[in-house]
Amino acid sequence: MAYVAVKGGERAIDAAHAWREAARRGDPAVPALSTAQIAGQLGRAVERVMAEASLHDPVLAALAIRQAEGDLIEAAFLLRAFRTTLPRFGAALPLETGRMAVRRRVSAIFKDVPGGQILGPTTDYTHRLLDFTLLDDAPPPAAPRASDPVEAMPRVAELLAAEGLLRPEPASEVTPFDLTREALAHPAPRDARLQGLARGDEGFLLGMGYSTQRGYGGSHPFAGEIRMGAVSVELVPDELGFPIDIGEVVLTECQMVNQFHGGKTEPACFTAGYGLAFGQADRRAMAMALLDRAMQAEELGEAVTAPAQNPEFVLAHADNIEATGFVEHLKLPHYVDFQSEAEAVRRLRAAALAKAAE
């Protein structure tokens, strides 16, 4: 009997997978999506999948989105499972976001800043009206080009730091923690926390960051600077001994300037929260920066009262691949444990009924 049942299970799995493949393709009369279309026209989805998978590869991210039928968490999972098989041939030098080829740069704390405010390709001031002309694939209007090239743009946080207004970030030569290779231990250092946030679920980061604005661990944030653009990635190969440019990545960086610290004896200064994400991702980078700052509460001597200030809570629950696995595993068979529980309930009921009858 068991042998027959095993074969039945295998047939069921094979049939389910075949049905899945057919459903993914959809109506064969409609042209299939190309990976290039996804990479080129669904950029925000591609960037989110790359962030949550911790792998910068727009083509493979687009493939994952296509394979996952647009389920972005499933796509990030596919990409991560691929990433974990890749060999490592080196670590890049720290990115110089101060030398970013800026496409967008806004500061909410100054009317103007050196280098200027650049809106870039943002949706911030669009009216959210469905554009029915897209149904007819109308070509977009020509976008005007700036007459002058952008000037050098020092990071706003550095301008504040030069005046001593922003809490200095001590430089560190320590090899950063690697969340993808080691088990996270608490209290987690800031490099580990930032890695956890960088690959955390965007919805979770958003909700937790939002909670700090509603009184659960607030830190009076100001958007010191949000900048987006391409940054060179440099690597020092062992055989060369000097840095070479191996390509560029588009990033959004957010520096929050938060509630000040210090007082009578220690000169007061603002504190900072940092967010960094692949692509054009204001929401993700800003939520990350709020949480990075909230999680510094203990180090800054603030009372830890809210979930967002508890790194163990935030980091253990931010990973959507882990979360979706554990939530969804409830659909696997649990009948052995349920049987045990049902027998226990029956025994307790029998005992209570016997007692009531006495």
Place this chain on the structure above:
Amino acid sequence: MRGYNFAYLDEQTKRMIRRAILKAVAIPGHQVPFGGREMPLPYGWGTGGIQVTAAILGPQDVLKVIDQGADDTTNAVSIRRFFARVAGIATTTRTTEASVIQTRHRIPETKLRADQILVYQVPQPEPLYRLEPSRVAARRLHALAEYGAMHVRLYEDIARLGAVAISYDYPVLVNRRYITSPSPIPAFDNPKLHRMAALQLFGAGREKRIYAIPPYTEVRSLDFEDHPFRPHRADGACALCGARDSYLDEVLTDDRGGRMFVCSDTDYCAGRAA
């Protein structure tokens, strides 16, 4: 399998996992953190057990995989196929023929031997998590063997309900030192943990922990002198093989209260019915 190392994981990762296993064997019942990798199966599907199995598997091994005691449950089929595909090893459904058995939620009824290894899939390695959700605080409790809260919890069950109400994942004390989760096996299986001849390895992928019970280790299910631990099973005999000593699944046969009981261990049942 083309493009992949034997048993999927690269050799560096296997060595890292083996080091964690050795430490776990040296400190029975203690949870050892390890650099768990993303696996091509979802968290919750047995990624910890799969990584442990991948790290210990050799080309000569014969693998058996069970879920709920059965070889024919879909996840057991899927994991068995995974290893047949990425390691090209022999698989079996016979408990006696297997050198490595990966399990979810059961211990086979057939007594295991010293030349076998039992690998458990563990969803939640921390036995204290319902009492102390912070893993930082729970670690401290383990270090100090400060287990009063667990005994109070068992006492409260007895005071309110007349008996301990934990029916699966029933906590055990391993080698008189660490309170350990036996994974969500029914409490019926707990006595099999005690002085088992086979090495027992536990892998929790999402929580990135490995722990072990070495062969012939003392494993005591927590209880009180006046309320000794009692394993339970459905009262009856298997409808297929007549066993009265095995753990039984209840199968609903109609919507009028009809039901039958059959062995959860499909290999044990088939062996008896043959």
